[in-house]
Amino acid sequence: MTAQLNFQSNRINFSEFEHAFDQSLGQCLSSRLDELLKGKKIIFSSEDKNLVPVDGWGLRNIPYCTTPLTTIQPRMDNTTVCAMDSSTIQLAETEDGSLYGVKSGVVLSIGGHALIHFKIGPILFYLSEETIGHSQLDHRLAKLILIDSDFAKRLIRIRVERVIQMELSNNLSKSIILVDGSLKSSLFEEKKQNIKNVAENCLLKQNSMIGISKSSKLRILDRVSTPLAKIQGPAYMDVNLIIKSLVRNTVGDNLIAKFGNHNSPILRVDVVSCNSDKDEALGKLLANDSIACGYPETLRLAHHVSTFTYTEISCLRGHVLSNYDVIELASEDIRKTLLGSITV
C-alpha cells in the first residue's frame, strides 16, 4: 500500500504544480496580502449577519461631495404612524414546487405610543410551474423563482407587502407609512399594485411614505455619511444624486439619516412626501414615534409581529400534514451526511 502511494506521488511534480497554481491564479486574483492589507481597518464577517463598525469606518469625506446636512426638528402634531413589515419562509418542498409561508405585521402608533397592531398570517403559498403561471411574471423570471427559493420568498413578500401598502395608502390620510427597506420598483411587483401606485396613492391622500433600510450594499454611502456620524442629534443628508446614478427605479427622495443621538446608526431612508417636504415628514415621524437606538419603535414592533416563531413553524407543519393529505418523506441533511457530523 505504502509502495503504491509512493509510486503515485512520484508521478506528480508538486513544485511545478505550485508554480503553475500561483501563476494562473495570480493573474486574476491577487494574494499579496501583506501589501494589500497593510494599515487597513478591518471587521471580520459573519455569515447571515450584517456587521458594521461601531464607530463607523472613520473614512475621510469625499472632497467633491458637498451634500448639505440638515438637522431634523420634531413636528409636534398628532400624526398616525403606520409601520409594516413582513417575512417569508420556505416551509416545504414537493417534487414539483415549494410551499412558502408569509406573515405580516402592521403597527399603528401616535404620539410615540403603539396603539394597535395587526398580525396577518401565517398564510401559505404554493409555487409550482402551474401556480406561477398566474403571477404575470416573465417566464424566465418565473423559472428562476422555481429554481431559487430566495427569489420565490422575495416575490411573495413583495406581493403581500404591496397589497398591504396599497390598502394603507388608500385608507389612511395625513399619516406616515413606514416601510422596512428601500422604496424601489421590483420585477416581482404586480402591474396594478406596484410601489409607484402606492406612492401615488400616498400623495393623493396626503400621506408620507418612508422606507428605512437597516443596511445598504452601496459602500459609497459610508463615505458620504461621515459628517452625519459626527453630528449629535437627528439629521439627514440628501443622496438623491448618488443613489439615482447607481440604482434605477427608486421612488421618492433618497436620503441617509440618523434618527437618534451621537452613536445612532446611519440608515438609508427613502421618502415620498407631499410637496417633497422631507423635513416635515421626518419631523412628524420623530414626534409621533418612539425612537430607540436610532430606529423607529413602530417599525421594530412590526418586524417582531411579522417574524415567524418556532412554534408557528411547527404548527404550520402540523397543519399541512393534517389538512392537505400529504405524505411526509424522511429527509436528511445531505451536507451533514457527506461531510460528517463534526461541526466547526
Place this chain on the structure above:
Amino acid sequence: MKILSKNGNELIMLAMKTDIASKGDYLIIEDEKSKRKMIVQIYDEEYLSSQSLIEDIVKDEVVTASSIENLHDPLNIGNISKIIRDARVFRAKIRAAIDLSGKLSSDVTWLPSRVYSNVRRLRISELDMLIERRGVFPIPIGKARGDNEDFEVYAEDLDGKLNIITGKKESGKSHLSKILVKTLVQHGAFVIVFDLNNEYGGLAWNSDGSPSPIHEQIMVLEPGYGLRFSLAYCGKSAMYNMLKNALDMPSASLREFFRIWDYLENKQTLEVEAFGNAINTWNINELVRDALISRYHVIQSSRLFSNNRNEDGLIKFEDVISKKRKGTAIVISMGKATSIARRMIVELVLSKLIDLLEKVVIPPIFLFAEEAHLYVRDTYWEDIITRMRHFGIYTTFITNQPDAIGDGIYRQVDNIFLFNFTNDTDLDKISKVSLADNETIRSIVRTLPQRYCLSIGKVVCDLPIVVKTAPAEVLTLGETKKFFI
C-alpha cells in the same frame, strides 16, 4: 397522550390540555401491535418546554403588552400555537404490565410502541379488577382522586399489619384514623386507641349530635374515670414493666417492691394504700424506701389503681371484650394525663394485653397510637413491631413527625397513609424509608391538598393510590382551642 421517551423506570408522556389527568393517576398504555399493556402512574407534571418555545412566549408577551392585537389568521395557526404552549409532559413510573393472557405481570422489560400505543386514564375500579384487589370487610375511606369513584380498603389488609398514618398538622390524619377505627368496630373488630387529644370519644356521636351507629361500642376510659385497675388484675409482670420502664425504678427497689407485693398478696391485702403502709414500716435501706415512696406517690396520683380490689367499675379487658361481642373501641383518653402517667398507662395496657393474648383470653386487637413517640419508650418500638404482631396486636401509628419513628419500624411497615408534607426534611425521611419510590413520594405528597392522602402498601396491592378521605360523619372533638373565636 403519546409516549415521548423512557428514562430508567419512568416514561415521559406528552399530553395536551384536553387530556385530563393529574398526579397520582394511573394510565394504561395499550400497544396495538404487540397486544401488551403497561400500567404507569403519573408522579409529576410539567409544561412541554424548550428554549425556542420560551422565547416565543416572551416575544408574544412583549408584543401584546405593547399594543392591542388584531389577528387575521386564516389557517388558525395562532390557536394551534396556543395548544402547543399549553402542552404538558407527564412523568410516569412504570408500575406493572399486563401480559397476553390479560394477567398482571411485573415483567416491564419491554417497551411499548410510541407509534401504535394508545394511552388512556385508568379508573381505580379498573385497576382494582386488574390487580384483583378485593376483600370481605371493606372500609370505605373516601374517593379516588380524579374519578370521584368510591374507594375502599379492606380490613383484611390491616389485619396483622403495621400501619402508619402521617402528614403535617391538620392534613387529615386523625380523620382517616377515625374512619378506620369506626369501620373496624362495625366489622366486629376490637380496637384500643391511645387518644392523646381526647378526640376519639366523638366516634360515639354523629356530627349532628345524634348517637352514631357504633355509639354502644365506644368505651372512653380516662385515668380515674373508667381506667382503674386493681393491682391483682395487673399482675406482677405488668407492674414490673410499668415500674421499670415508666418510672425508672432501680433493680434493688424493684426487688423490695415485689417482696412487699408477695407479703400483701399472702395477707390478701394487695391494695395501693396497704402498699403505702408497708413501705413505711418495711425493714429496708432508707434510700430504697425513699425510692419506693416516691414511686408510690406517683402511682397514687395517677389514679390508675383502686384502693379497693372489689370496687365496681375496675377495668378488665377480657370482660369488656366478652361483653361486646360485636366489636368495640376502647378509647384511652390521655389528654389530661401527665407524661409519666401516659407512659404508665401505655406500659400497663400493653403488658396486660400481651398477657391476655398469650393466654388466648382475648382475640387479636387493633391498636391505634396517636403521637406514640410521646409516650412509648424507644426500646419498646421494636417490641411493638415484632413481638406484639405475633401475639395479635396490630398497630397503627398516627404522627406528624415522621422522623420520630425509627427506620427499623418503617422497614417493617405494611401500609402507609401519607398526607401532605411540604417540609423537605420530613419528605426526605419518608421518601427514604417508604414503600414507594422517592420521586413519587416527593412529588405527589408535596402537592396533596388537605384530606388527600397517598395510600401505599398492602391495602393497595403496592400500587400507590391518591385518595380523598370522606367527610367526617362523627362528632369532631379535640379541635384546637382558640382565643379569638
